[in-house]
Amino acid sequence: MFRNYKAVGRVLYGRNALAQLDDIFEPLRVDAGSYVLFLLDEYFEGNELVDRIPMKDADMIRFMDVTDEPKTKVVDALVEEVMSEMGKPPVSVVGIGGGSVMDYAKAVRLMFTNPGSSSRYQGLDLIKNKGVHCTVVPTISGTGAEVSMTTVLTGPEKKLGIKGDYTPADQVVLDPDLIKSVPDPQHFYTAMDCYIHNVEALNGNRRTVMGASLGRESLHLCQEIFLSGNSRTPENDEKLMVASYLGGLSLTYSEVGACHAISYGLATVTGIHHGIGNCIVFNQLDEFYPDEVKEFRKMMEINKVDLPKGVLKDYSSDDIEKMVDVALTLTFMWAHVAGPEWESVITREKLRDLYMKM
Template sequence: MYRNFRMVSYVVFGRGCYNQTKDILGQQRDKEKSDMVYLVDDVFKGAEFGDSIPLQGDDMLIWVNVDDEPKTKLVDALVEQIKGAMDKNPAGIVGVGGGSAMDLSKAVSVMMTNEGSSAEYQGYDLPKNPSLYHAAIPTLSGTGAEVSRTCVLTGPEKKLGINSDYSVFDQIILDPELIRGAPDEQRFYTGMDCYIHCIESLEGTFLNEFSKSYGQKSLELCREVFLNKRTEESEDKLMMASYCGGMSIAYSQVGVCHALSYGLAYVLGTHHGIGNAIVFDYLDEFYPEGVKEFRIMLDKAGVELPRGLCANLTEEQFEKMINVSLAMELLWENALGKDWKKIMTREKAREMFERM
């Protein structure tokens, strides 16, 4: 049976479209539920953009710190904070920032209507009740979080997303002007997350024409952005590369790089974009042409990858890293086929981590 997956309901794209936020969200306000909750990356606190958030009435603005990737305990704390401050559920949740801020807003919107801890919902199609209305305003591009059905979370036992149709945003506001001020290194790492999405999707065993169409376009845009001189259109292209890259894995999957980087992140707290870049640089065996091109992009960007991350890990840390990575079975099957366990043994995974 073919999967009938949900897509983002409404998309607005273009320079300056952020100025339409008030009107767009106004359509969701009514007498019963008129308040919005904004979860905004605290890097914008006190900055001009932070002051531009279009608050109305009793809207709630919560500054979220994403120095560490989203954790289930943070999601639970935010839900408790919102419910403690409001008599009833708000009209919606709005995530403003990069992939982590967007994933937090997706998770909070789901957990506002589902009981228990978010850790109980790490997996596929576990939430029983529809989420609150939720919208995203990306200020970084590359992760594809704005279109994906997963919100990646680190829990007590694993790093795994709440992967549900209820996680998908109802509205995304894609304004290329908002990503222009991103630091160069951060822009590169989130962009490489997108590039790696495409390589893994296009070379995976789950590939189909739907995924291929989006993946090929995203890959083309990534090459224009990271192999050529930066232009006025670079942000527009990167924003659409992120959108298409996220769509490319909606009907397929990612692969070896993401599976290994999940283990790296769980044990060492490595951020998703930089973690993927670190891992991908060691994957010549699996994606030779992609890794070769990635290194050209790395050189052009003048970025030096961290080395020796796993040099002093304990046996317990290695075991946990391997366990988390090998638990990503769909990713491994997409990358290596149904017999992936014969290829990616625990010994092989250990050897790869030791090289990092």
């Protein structure tokens, strides 16, 4: 039986698209006391961007600490705080920032309508009730979180996304002007998440014509940007925002692979952020993606990026084993990489050796 995928509801695209936010929320503000909950990366606290947000008197704004990957306990605490203060859910939860803030927005909106802790819903199709309206506005491009069916969270036991038909945002605002101030090398690391998405989507057992078509165009845009010798131009900002969008969509019809599975283990134990974590892992995956890893290293050279080395040198053998444990739970990713008999290929020893190289 074919899965009938749920996509993002609406996409507002173009320079200065942020100025139309109020038009998006106006039809939702139908009842007295209606309010919008804005979640922003704390990087923007005191920034002029805040003044451009069309807030009404009843609206709430919370600045999110994204030092660590998104956590279920933060989602749960925020929902409890908002409900205690407001007495009812917002008409929209808005995530303005990078992938972590957008994932927080997508998760928080679901927990206004589904009981218990968000950790209960880490997995596929565990959410039973549609969440409140959700709007996401990326201010850095690469994660694909703006269109992804997954909201990735680290819980008390695992790092695993909430994924299903109720997860995608209802509204995406793609404004290329918003990503021009992203600092180096964060710009590169996050963009490489997009590049790696495409590599993994295009190389595996769940590859489809639909996913491959989207992934190839996204990959081509990444190559244009990061092999050009000048990735930081307005034109390349626009290309990257589109590449992120297409790369996120490609995963709906395919799957991530070895890099993401290993990176999840890395992040669970170390807290290393997803973008840079993926780059650290991908640099060791010549066995899986030889041509693409070679191209990735060329991109690093052209863009003068030096990856951190020896990031796991102070971690114990028990820590390494826990990373391996986490990576091995991601069976659907490994089945995409190596087929239904993947366990005969992806051994503990292989994964342990890869982590030891980091």
